[in-house]
Amino acid sequence: MSAILITGAARRIGRALALGLAERGYELYLHYHASAAEAAALVEQVRSMGRTCQSVSADLAKAEEAAALVSRCQSLGPVSHLINNAAIYSDDPDDFSAVHFDRQMAVNLRAPLIVAEAFSRQAPGGASIVNLLDSRVGALSARFVSYMTAKAGLEAATEMLALRYAPRVRVNAVAPGPILASAVETPDTIEAFQARTPLALALSPNDIVEATAYLVTARALTGQVLYVDGGNRFTSRTYV
Numbered sequence: 001m002s003a004i005l006i007t008g009a010a011r012r013i014g015r016a017l018a019l020g021l022a023e024r025g026y027e028l029y030l031h032y033h034a035s036a037a038e039a040a041a042l043v044e045q046v047r048s049m050g051r052t053c054q055s056v057s058a059d060l061a062k063a064e065e066a067a068a069l070v071s072r073c074q075s076l077g078p079v080s081h082l083i084n085n086a087a088i089y090s091d092d093p094d095d096f097s098a099v100h101f102d103r104q105m106a107v108n109l110r111a112p113l114i115v116a117e118a119f120s121r122q123a124p125g126g127a128s129i130v131n132l133l134d135s136r137v138g139a140l141s142a143r144f145v146s147y148m149t150a151k152a153g154l155e156a157a158t159e160m161l162a163l164r165y166a167p168r169v170r171v172n173a174v175a176p177g178p179i180l181a182s183a184v185e186t187p188d189t190i191e192a193f194q195a196r197t198p199l200a201l202a203l204s205p206n207d208i209v210e211a212t213a214y215l216v217t218a219r220a221l222t223g224q225v226l227y228v229d230g231g232n233r234f235t236s237r238t239y240v
């Protein structure tokens, strides 16, 4: 089975992706940055499922570490699929400052593009990339200007890279709605957001796993964004 590199794989949605894709038979390169202990435990868990697995650390805020990441993932053979999951969120909805902006751009936009470029150079036939966006790219507001500008840039890049790497590599994206709490949103806030979406669904990391696994295998799809948000981006329209 082919090998997948997941960035930011040690915790939360990245961890769910690792376990879900291991269940589906893939070998895994698990990237992490600060979560070394969680990554080591996850490697053991994936191996106990009968899959080969290697962890690799990198600070993706540094362009040179992002550029070298794929070349350090060769022990299981070439990387066939790349999931650009690692990201930083903002700790303040009013995140428009030079410091926030530069950090958001470095981790959430420049890094996935640099990793994708290195990935594409070694990608075997049938390869693909899945970029993790945010469903609010489909309903931009005045909040989180730096974070959302980076995610909107990654949405645009998904289309451009789909053309740049065709026909060898497909490039798609998943845009999650509110799933897990953060420094800004508590579990109660997330529950309230979910209840207000058209489907009123308790979204889970597993919903992201299913969409990502589909995009990895969907041989006719490129440049697509799958919104996995229970209709979250339409929420304002359901009450007017």
Ligand SMILES: NC(=O)c1ccc[n+]([C@@H]2O[C@H](COP(=O)([O-])OP(=O)(O)OC[C@H]3O[C@@H](n4cnc5c(N)ncnc54)[C@H](OP(=O)(O)O)[C@@H]3O)[C@@H](O)[C@H]2O)c1
Residues within 6 Å of the ligand: 007, 008, 009, 010, 011, 012, 013, 014, 031, 032, 033, 034, 035, 036, 058, 059, 060, 061, 062, 084, 085, 086, 087, 088, 089, 107, 132, 133, 134, 135, 175, 176, 177, 178, 179, 180, 181
């Ligand atoms: N959670 C949600 O409800 C939600 C909603 C919309 C969109 N999304 C998107 O879905 C994806 C996963 O969400 P999440 O909440 O699970 O993400 P997260 O916990 O905020 O971040 C995922 C991982 O990114 C890694 N990361 C952060 N800064 C890094 C750096 N400088 N270098 C390398 N790695 C770095 C971290 O790895 P270490 O822990 O190893 O440092 C972290 O565990 C993200 O792209 C996010 O924007 C999530």
